[in-house]
Amino acid sequence: MATQHIVSPGGGAGVKLARGAHIRLIDIEGGQTGDLMAFSLDGRERLSNGRSFDYNGKLLLSTGDVLWSDLSNPMLTIVADDVGRHDFLYASCSIEMYRMQYGVTGYHANCSDNLRAALRELGIEPDSVPTTAFNFFMNVEVQPDGRLKILPPKCRKGDSMVLRAEMDLAIAVTACPAGTCNDGPPRSLAFEVG
Numbered sequence: 336m337a338t339q340h341i342v343s344p345g346g347g348a349g350v351k352l353a354r355g356a357h358i359r360l361i362d363i364e365g366g367q368t369g370d371l372m373a374f375s376l377d378g379r380e381r382l383s384n385g386r387s388f389d390y391n392g393k394l395l396l397s398t399g400d401v402l403w404s405d406l407s408n409p410m411l412t413i414v415a416d417d418v419g420r421h422d423f424l425y426a427s428c429s430i431e432m433y434r435m436q437y438g439v440t441g442y443h444a445n446c447s448d449n450l451r452a453a454l455r456e457l458g459i460e461p462d463s464v465p466t467t468a469f470n471f472f473m474n475v476e477v478q479p480d481g482r483l484k485i486l487p488p489k490c491r492k493g494d495s496m497v498l499r500a501e502m503d504l505a506i507a508v509t510a511c512p513a514g515t516c517n518d519g520p521p522r523s524l525a526f527e528v529g
């Protein structure tokens with residue numbers, strides 16, 4: 336039985352994932368989205384939404400699709416997916432985003448800081464973390480006029496997705512604190528590695 340790691344509401348956590356190992360991302364409470372960032376364990380390659388769109392030929396990724404690195408190597412393959420709807424367009428929420436779009440004046444928990452902190456513990460230089468993570472369970476629609484619309488996530492309590500590592504990886508996972516992309520207040524997520 337794999338050990339379950341809890342990501343607290345608005346928090347983040349990091350883990351190393353050996354090639355061939357799996358990570359299961361679990362919505363343990365329902366309606367909660369998160370960010371996943373991956374680096375090669377040596378820090379040379381980073382998850383790339385652009386390369387992933389290019390090689391999959393689509394914006395919406397699910398079972399059977401591969402998440403690619405900026406150096407065009409496969410990083411993770413989605414091998415199971417209860418939800419089937421994720422976003423790879425939006426940048427991770429940041430302190431600047433909360434200031435500009437929500438008028439927050441003090442500190443606000445955010446996925447950018449949480450991803451950087453989790454990756455720092457795994458030896459990845461925080462300044463090299465890209466702005467766009469894989470926003471699992473986040474439901475975004477591209478409107479006919481090109482505008483983006485954030486819809487309530489389709490994930491329900493107990494839903495999960497499983498990704499297989501295609502190289503040795505450093506992975507960071509957050510439970511996003513933003514009010515717009517979750518169905519209700521920020522909740523916990525969990526992940527299992529095995």
Ligand SMILES: [Zn+2]
Nearest residue numbers: 428446511512
């Ligand atoms: Zn976020």
